Amino acid sequence: MSAFSFGVRMREWRFWPMLWKEFIQMRRDRITFAMILLLPAIQLALFGYAIQTDVRHLKTVVLDESRTPESRALVTVIANTGNFDVIAQVSNRDAIREGIESGEVTAALVIPPDYARDIVRGRTATAQMIVDAADPQSSAAAISGAQLAAQARSTQLLGERFRLVVPIEMRVRPWYNPSQRSATFIVPGVIGILLTITLTLITSTAIVRERERGTLEQLIVTPIGKASLMLGKLVPFVLVGYVQMTVVMVLGKLLFGIPIRGSLPLLYVLTVPFIVASLGVGLLISTVARSQAQAMQLSFFFMLPNILLSGYIFPRMAMPLPAQWIGLALPLTYFLKVLRGVLLKGIGIDQLWRPTASMTLIAVLLLVVSVRRFTKTIE
């Protein structure tokens, strides 16, 4: 009797052969396999290394025409900001021009001959920071770095001269990302972007492929059932998604020193609504797309607002309101909060329930709509 009911139960789990088949296909399909393996690596390299939105270690030359203890002190202060690496002393402006034009130098500090004299006489001394502004982001960082350094040095000098205690000192202490490294900010986002790609693009093309080749029709006439068919098609990609997530976290920790401050089990659980929402989008795309190429295009179309408006790279607070509203409709917006919250801040569900609830709401909506549409297409 129990053997019988076990047999019946096993029959209901007809999605096992689907899983088995799906993994074989995944392994044989070079493009999918490459996407699954290479995407995490490429995304990490691209966004972890290349897009460093902060600027450190600008190659800097110094033209010190003052040659005094005062001027040398300024060079030290500038170097200590960490934004500038003094690579050489030069003796004239032509050398600076050559360096910047050849791209070997991005910044030059010019201290005029009367710098020290002006300070001693109580006049405002000027020094010049020449910056290669071809890359606006790094030049902006260089400029603000130089200004900060100058202010710091001024305060120091004023304090020394008048034996004053500085009345106000603003000490900026960046929390959660103390070294101001953008990799720390970006890498958790890479997890979200990767899951979005896997669960929408790869899933929708996999489903559309079955329809294109006529195997979907063949599956529907088998006793597999709609639920098993869908589960069998979706579950493999959920597993892939979790593996990718784990790989990115491990690589992020090893290569970029990304902290894992919060509870990992919590993170894996809070990922569920995000996965469901993304699968909903993937399923929806598969019901709209007529070909694999279309499914791919639609998925990329969906990726775009996710990359731009979710807060993955650009902070949402700085966006115009309509852009912020669109961002509110994207599951990734909330998932990023969860990812950064758990990984960087180590906060728990008591502070993350809001994004989790929003994400769950979107997930349920998407799932209901997409499953309805999908079952309709297979009648």
Add this chain to the structure above:
Amino acid sequence: MTTAAAIPPAVVIEKLRKTFGALVAVDGLDLTIGRGEVFGLLGPNGSGKTTTIRMLCGLITPTAGRATVVGFDTSTQSEIVRTKIGYMSQRYGLYDDLTVYENLRFYATVYGLRGNARTDRLEKHMTEIGLTSRRDQLAGTLSGGWKQRLALACATAHEPEMLFLDEPTAGVDPAARRAFWKSIYELSARGTTILVTTHYMDEAERCQRLAFLSRGHLIGLGTVQEILEQFHKPTIEDVFIELQARDEGAAA
């Protein structure tokens, strides 16, 4: 449960109709197919053969009328119907990126075969259909004839009571077609009912009974002999052309 005395016919179709928007694909079709028959469904392109088969398999719901397959309603009892039928579509439904054996194994497992029963059945099928030597070849790299054999093997891995074959021999060489029909007769001898569509008249003549469809209507039905006598024609091909001309004349 049904007693041996009252085994229902393999297929009963009553006033079956299917429309796609304004297009009437199948119109008021009535048809009964007995157990163990090899039944041929003929008709020009677009006459509604595939649509009829898809309704019988429960892939699409009829607009009106009803059909039963091996005694179960195709609309309301499609779950049961699906366990009893095999279907080989015009496109074969094979996974190109799975091997011959993996395709067979997959479909057998989906139909609920497990363990030793599955292994034994698959080995038997592989030898019967002569696929053993190509066991580990990817299905996508098979030639048309071998693909067709594999598709048949996949559709019959669970030994269905009723088999639907939609243009199974399209694009297959004469030797492969002959071998295919040998398999069909073997299945029939074991009691499997077979509904097959074809555009080859020599194949039509191999069927025990035939139905002619034209633009969704049934325009001729009977054994090969009956049909030849009824229309006073020497070959099924002549009947086919005659019937189609008549139907078009009636429509004009």
